[in-house]
Amino acid sequence: MKIAIRIFACALFPHIAAAAEISAHRFDELKMNCDTCHGVGGVSVVPDQTPSIAGKSERLLVAQLKAFRAGKRRHDTMGFMGGTMSDEEIAAIARYYARSKR
Numbered sequence: 001m002k003i004a005i006r007i008f009a010c011a012l013f014p015h016i017a018a019a020a021e022i023s024a025h026r027f028d029e030l031k032m033n034c035d036t037c038h039g040v041g042g043v044s045v046v047p048d049q050t051p052s053i054a055g056k057s058e059r060l061l062v063a064q065l066k067a068f069r070a071g072k073r074r075h076d077t078m079g080f081m082g083g084t085m086s087d088e089e090i091a092a093i094a095r096y097y098a099r100s101k102r
């Protein structure tokens with residue numbers, strides 16, 4: 001019965017289920033990569049080369065990461081980065097940078 005309820009809950013609230021799926025380790029690993037180019041917390045030190053992503057809207061960040069992943073927005077590095085991320089990981093990382101102070 002418990003399992004049935006869980007499956008039902010996942011179908012109804014996929015975003016909640018997804019948020020719980022990404023491990024702290026994986027999140028830290030991703031964040032470290034992004035910070036290397038985009039600056040600590042997403043505040044770029046070379047904004048003319050790599051844009052700041054701190055404080056940008058969560059929807060914009062998710063949309064751009066998915067566009068890079070799909071090759072709709074073309075950029076070698078970000079295409080690669082996007083390709084390494086699942087929907088759940090994109091959601092978690094976008095939420096983090098959207099809440100980061102610019």
Ligand code: HEC
Nearest residue numbers: 030033034037049050051053061064065075077078081093
């Ligand atoms: C090796 C460097 C590098 C790494 C690592 C990297 N990025 Fe980027 N990112 C860039 C560059 C350069 C651009 C600008 C692309 C362009 O000109 O279209 C960019 C663009 C973006 C954009 C679009 C911003 C906008 O305003 O449209 C987002 C969102 C983004 N990166 C998120 C991330 C996230 C999240 C990670 C970590 C998972 C990450 N990036 C890792 C270099 C990097």
